[in-house]
Amino acid sequence: MKKFVFSILIFSLFSFAFSLTPFQNGWSFDLEAHRGGRGLMPENTMAAFRNAIKIGATTLELDIAITKDGIPVISHDPFLNPQKVSKNGQFINEKILIKDLTYSQILEYDVGIMRSDYRMPNQMQIENEKMPSFEEVLAFVKEMQSDGKKYMINAETKTFPSVFGYTYDAKTFVNAILPLIKKYGLEDTVMIQSFNWETLKLVKEMDPRITTVALLQRIYYENPLWTSGLKLSDFSNPVLMAKSLGVDIISPYYKECTAETIKISHEYGMAVVPWTINDRSEMERFISMGVDGIITDYPNLLKSLLISN
Numbered sequence: 001m002k003k004f005v006f007s008i009l010i011f012s013l014f015s016f017a018f019s020l021t022p023f024q025n026g027w028s029f030d031l032e033a034h035r036g037g038r039g040l041m042p043e044n045t046m047a048a049f050r051n052a053i054k055i056g057a058t059t060l061e062l063d064i065a066i067t068k069d070g071i072p073v074i075s076h077d078p079f080l081n082p083q084k085v086s087k088n089g090q091f092i093n094e095k096i097l098i099k100d101l102t103y104s105q106i107l108e109y110d111v112g113i114m115r116s117d118y119r120m121p122n123q124m125q126i127e128n129e130k131m132p133s134f135e136e137v138l139a140f141v142k143e144m145q146s147d148g149k150k151y152m153i154n155a156e157t158k159t160f161p162s163v164f165g166y167t168y169d170a171k172t173f174v175n176a177i178l179p180l181i182k183k184y185g186l187e188d189t190v191m192i193q194s195f196n197w198e199t200l201k202l203v204k205e206m207d208p209r210i211t212t213v214a215l216l217q218r219i220y221y222e223n224p225l226w227t228s229g230l231k232l233s234d235f236s237n238p239v240l241m242a243k244s245l246g247v248d249i250i251s252p253y254y255k256e257c258t259a260e261t262i263k264i265s266h267e268y269g270m271a272v273v274p275w276t277i278n279d280r281s282e283m284e285r286f287i288s289m290g291v292d293g294i295i296t297d298y299p300n301l302l303k304s305l306l307i308s309n
Contacts, residue, residue, distance in 0.1 A: 029306075031056065031296075031299055032057065032058070032059040032061045033049075033052035033057040033059070033061060034295045034296055035048065035061065037052045037055065037297060038120060038297050039122065039123060039297035040298065040300065041123065041126070042112040042113070042126055043076060044063060045132065046129070047126050047129055049062075049132075049137060050140075053144055056303045057151075058151065059151070059154050060154070061156075061275075062074050062137065062154070062155055062156070064134055064158060064177065065158050066173060067101055067103045067105075068099060068100055068101055068102050071176075072134035072180065074134060075098060075131060075158070077158070078166055078167045079098060080095065080096040080098065082094065082115070083115045084111060084113075085111055103133065109131065111129055112127060135184075138153070138180055138186060138190070141153055141186065142185075145189070150189075152191060153189060153190045155177070156194055156195075157170065157174075157199045159173050161196050161198065162225045170194075170196055170199040174202040178203070178210070187207060192213065193213035193214070194215060195215045195220040195226055197227045197228040197242070197245055197247075198228040200245055201245050201246075204245070211248045211249065212248055212249070213247065213250075213251050213273070214250055214251065216253065216256065216257075216261075217252070230244065237264060239261060239268065239270070249270055249272070249273055250270050250271070251273045251274065251275055251295070252272070252274050252275075254275060257286070257291075262290055266290070271293070272291045272293075273292055273293035273294065273295060274294060276295050277294050278296055280305055283305055284305060287305075
């Protein structure tokens with residue numbers, strides 16, 4: 001890729017005017033730290049989010065579950081996972097649904113030490129790290145933005161329409177999340193992403209200002225339970241399915257992201273941010289294809305790629 005293109009990307013990446021509003025309002029290349037950059041720090045923890053900002057990530061990508069008492073918390077899994085959750089120095093032995101625990105009960109567990117069969121290479125381990133609430137992350141980003149810089153949150157709702165009783169439904173998630181976003185005045189800062197497109201539909205109905213992101217993977221978008229009832233057979237491709245719900249961004253699994261996906265998305269005014277790319281050559285390939293951002297476990301690697309070219 002020509003050097004001047006990378007120069008434009010770097011300027012966009014560190015510009016104080018950086019804004020992840022819908023594509024038609026102006027778009028900058030987005031460096032998203034997946035689960036806070038889990039290749040470097042324990043995933044979805046405040047330690048990871050602080051480190052990602054320090055590295056130079058523009059967006060904190062994270063996941064949301066909801067507790068028994070209705071508190072949105074940051075967790076990729078809808079349950080406490082024995083591979084990465086411990087109590088009193090010992091890993092737990094069984095999965096416990098987050099929706100069956102209160103927030104105060106959640107805080108009895110530690111999430112900063114990964115079991116050896118789950119730990120990523122070079123991932124720092126941190127004792128006594130607690131599962132943060134969504135509000136805690138909102139307050140952190142609000143504080144970080146006080147210096148005039150712009151950081152974003154890309155929050156995935158972990159709601160499972162195909163598994164009854166696993167999590168709360170999409171409406172419960174949206175009703176729990178949106179008031180917190182409004183409380184902190186971060187409607188232009190928080191993006192909501194989901195494989196469950198009912199979430200995205202509800203967000204747009206309740207607050208059109210909030211950017212929505214359609215996660216794309218074939219196993220989900222071929223199932224109407226996950227696409228708010230839409231059927232792929234009624235559309236020529238999943239991008240148009242998502243567009244019909246008014247989403248702003250397409251976020252495909254990178255192995256299923258083609259040049260045609262990018263082309264159609266851009267034609268319909270939607271940015272493209274594939275997940276999760278951890279290989280330097282793959283990052284460079286997708287940048288040359290014209291994606292608008294990349295979600296990665298290694299934000300340091302993506303940043304170094306942009307700077308070094």
